[in-house]
Amino acid sequence: MATPPKRVPRIMHVTTKTWITKNIIRVTCTADWIKTLETGIEGAHFKLYVPKPDQTDATFTTELENGPRPDMRTYTIRHIRNHVGEIDIDFVDHGDGGPASAWARRCGPSDIAGFSGPGPIKLKDFYADTYIVAADMSALPVAAATLEAMPRDAKGVAFLEITAPEDKQDISAPEGVNVQWLIHPEPHVPVSQSIDRINQLPEFTGPVQTCIAGESGMIKALRNEIVNRRGVPKGDAYISGYWKIGLIEDEHQKVKQVEARASA
Ligand SMILES: Cc1cc2nc3c(=O)[nH]c(=O)nc-3n(C[C@H](O)[C@H](O)[C@H](O)COP(=O)(O)OP(=O)(O)OC[C@H]3O[C@@H](n4cnc5c(N)ncnc54)[C@H](O)[C@@H]3O)c2cc1C
Incomplete structure (x- = not known):
């Protein structure tokens, strides 16, 4: 059977760009096809x-259609406004x-970029007695979206590691979730504060769901603690490496594939 043609990434245009905090750039993009995406996919x-x-836009568009593939990276929909066809993307500003x-x-x-996806929402159904959220700057969008989607009577903790105090942002988390902002000034040194705090939590009682993402070193330690030691079922534990110190994303994805095969 012939291989179906690959879907060409869709084009979107930048409308606004602003540093919402010291080290986070929010880029808003628009396109008519965004109106047709599902709602609530933050x-x-x-x-x-x-x-x-x-x-040029023409050369970029030709490369998207026919190759060679332009630079591609993974990002998160922070907000979607389907009625006007807009998404917000929050980028860690880690330089050029x-x-x-x-x-x-x-x-x-009016600058253009390409979009493929979206993938699934990380926590769709909320049924835990306790929620554990941990994120570095790259995963603040998924952590914030998850905290904002939780039932308002949810209980738990959220450890959010940011580069500077000025990177703190408003997140509408449930009152029962204790949100702690932790300053980790050097992103190229592995984080440890959220690992220490999660390791010190009392033993879990009742169902637990997690939304944990960030630099790969933090992820390995927390997967070990939460899934291997505390026995939270893998299906309830979203724990994902979003980048790795010293590797570009393509290299990091290859490492993740090898590790996933090894632990399967
Ligand atoms: C599911 C998923 C969702 C993600 N969502 C977001 C998001 O919404 N916002 C976001 O900012 N990131 C997000 N990321 C992380 C992002 O894909 C990576 O940080 C990516 O490497 C950035 O690409 P780049 O071209 O800027 O740097 P690359 O070319 O990939 O890397 C260049 C260098 O920069 C370093 N580097 C990469 N990321 C960071 C960082 N965050 N801080 C410091 N140094 C870094 C690398 O180690 C490397 O040395 C997500 C990742 C995944 C898997």
């Missing part, structure tokens, strides 16, 4: 394709060393 990831500096961060820093109104 927290879902997608593949973002970005043009090279000075690349990666194509996605560099694009977010230089893009402006």
